[in-house]
Amino acid sequence: MIALIRYGLAVALHSQRYLPPLLLFTGLLGVLTVSGSGPLPPAYASSAGALFIASTWLTVALLGLDGPSQRAIVTVSAGRSWKVLAGSTATVLLGCLPLLVLGLFFPLWVGAYQVRPVDLLLGAVAQLACALTGTAIGLLCSRSVFRRPGYGLVAALTLVLTALFTPGLPPVNHLFRRMADSADSAALLPVACGMLALAAVLLALAGTVTHHLAARRD
Known part of the structure; x- marks a missing residue:
């Protein structure tokens, strides 16, 4: 698995698809988030939303790097196709970590927010939940599922907009609404943890579906 992650990072850095x-x-x-002030939960809702969109794009981009022949070689070398998919998913999540850190501290640098440790924890959990959800959508809309990029793009836009703007839909819209309406990070933290658990389940389901569809197509 470590070798697959190193391979994925090397290919991503060389191709510059992460840019x-x-x-x-x-x-x-x-x-x-620039020039903001006051409580941090609304600002971190914006950071989480930005990471949600970026993680979806990053997943689609990185899973489309290898052509069919190269992916077949990697699969044979790894021994199992699910290992390749797991390695690609882990590569995406590792790529999201620097963005998460940036989203956590950039608002503090450019704004005048009231900072407490529980605020930082809430921001990290909310962004991680959105990164997992975005990765799940990216897997379902990647070239492993859609052979034609245009179809995958339409599917990704549809799912992202649905997750963002459907009122009360967990985990993304529900989390954003709660963070936008409340300034109490301690009260919001259990909600964010619940959405993080749901996002992890969605990612596992998306990985299973993606692997099954990719295996049938191959």
Whole structure:
């Protein structure tokens, strides 16, 4: 697994496919959190939303790096196709960690927020929940499922917009609404942890479905 992650990181860095999601994330972060003040939960809701969109794009981009022949070689070398998918997923999540840290501390640098340790914990949990959800959507819309990129793009946009704007839909919209309406990070933390657990389940289900569909197509 470590070798697959190292391979995925090397290919991603060489191809520079990570740059568009990174630029999108930093742009959204700058627009949504700059010159803010007051309680941190609304600001961290913006950071989590930016990471949700960026993680979806990053997943689709990284899972589309290898062509069919190269992916077949990697699968044979790994021994199991699910190991390749797990390695790619782990690579995406590792790539999200620097963005999570940036989303955690950038608002503190450019704004005048009231900071407590529980605020930082809430921000980290909320962003991680959104990163897992975005990765799950990215898996379902990747080239492993959609052979034509246009179809995958339409599916990704549909799922992202649904998750963002459907009122009360967990984990993303529900979490955003709670964080936007409350300034008490301690009260919001159990909600965020519940959404994180749900996001982990969604990622596991998305990985299972993606592996099954990819195996049938191959």
